[in-house]
Amino acid sequence: MACKRGALIVLEGVDRAGKTTQCNKLVQSLQQSGRAVEMMRFPDRTTIIGQLINAYLEKKSDLEDHTVHLLFSANRWELVPLIKKKLEQGTTLVVDRYAFSGVAFTSAKPGFSLDWCKKPDVGLPKPDLVMFLQLSPAEAALRGQFGEERYETSAFQRAVQQKFEHLMKDLSVNWQVIDASQSVEDVHKQIAYHSLNAINTAQNLPLGELWK
Numbered sequence: 001m002a003c004k005r006g007a008l009i010v011l012e013g014v015d016r017a018g019k020t021t022q023c024n025k026l027v028q029s030l031q032q033s034g035r036a037v038e039m040m041r042f043p044d045r046t047t048i049i050g051q052l053i054n055a056y057l058e059k060k061s062d063l064e065d066h067t068v069h070l071l072f073s074a075n076r077w078e079l080v081p082l083i084k085k086k087l088e089q090g091t092t093l094v095v096d097r098y099a100f101s102g103v104a105f106t107s108a109k110p111g112f113s114l115d116w117c118k119k120p121d122v123g124l125p126k127p128d129l130v131m132f133l134q135l136s137p138a139e140a141a142l143r144g145q146f147g148e149e150r151y152e153t154s155a156f157q158r159a160v161q162q163k164f165e166h167l168m169k170d171l172s173v174n175w176q177v178i179d180a181s182q183s184v185e186d187v188h189k190q191i192a193y194h195s196l197n198a199i200n201t202a203q204n205l206p207l208g209e210l211w212k
């Protein structure tokens with residue numbers, strides 16, 4: 001019999017919620033318990049498409065809003081063969097942002113419906129678990145200033161948060177909301193708990209297709 005597949009685990013949340021720190025901690029703890037696990041992040045700025053996105057985020061280039069949305073999606077699709085291969089080989093993937101960020105950020109711009117924004121990502125590998133690190137704008141502000149990249153303003157981040165809240169009403173996705181105002185260790189414990197459940201469940205299930 002083929003080996004049991006790995007789980008596709010995604011962390012989402014507004015800026016400064018601690019996604020990257022928690023992804024690293026989760027990967028480390030799963031590795032220490034002897035599991036095959038790797039981290040990925042979107043945008044993946046290392047590919048040619050990723051470099052276009054990077055220049056846009058660093059405000060070194062301007063791109064039309066529909067165009068950049070499609071580039072973010074293309075950046076996920078170009079990694080789908082690798083994602084599928086890793087999962088089939090039994091490696092669990094911990095992913096820092098995915099299609100949910102794609103939809104939440106673009107649909108926070110004027111003139112973009114949630115429905116239009118979802119379309120290019122329909123059919124991507126469906127995460128077995130999406131954890132949303134919840135942090136109020138006031139708590140986020142206590143964690144320091146925003147950076148210099150595009151989208152890093154409190155008004156835009158509030159709009160993004162509302163879009164995430166819409167997306168979380170979709171019960172076809174396995175959402176878990178995590179209170180990111182707790183200590184790093186307490187947040188990690190909850191993330192590890194949900195992740196172990198997802199890994200155990202996913203190994204006997206086929207990989208799904210997102211929003212299909």
Ligand code: TMP
Nearest residue numbers: 042043072073097098101102105106151
């Ligand atoms: P990062 O800071 O996690 O590298 O994310 C880069 C920025 O890109 C962040 O502001 C969120 C935004 N983003 C999108 O607008 N669309 C997407 O599809 C993704 C993955 C991120």
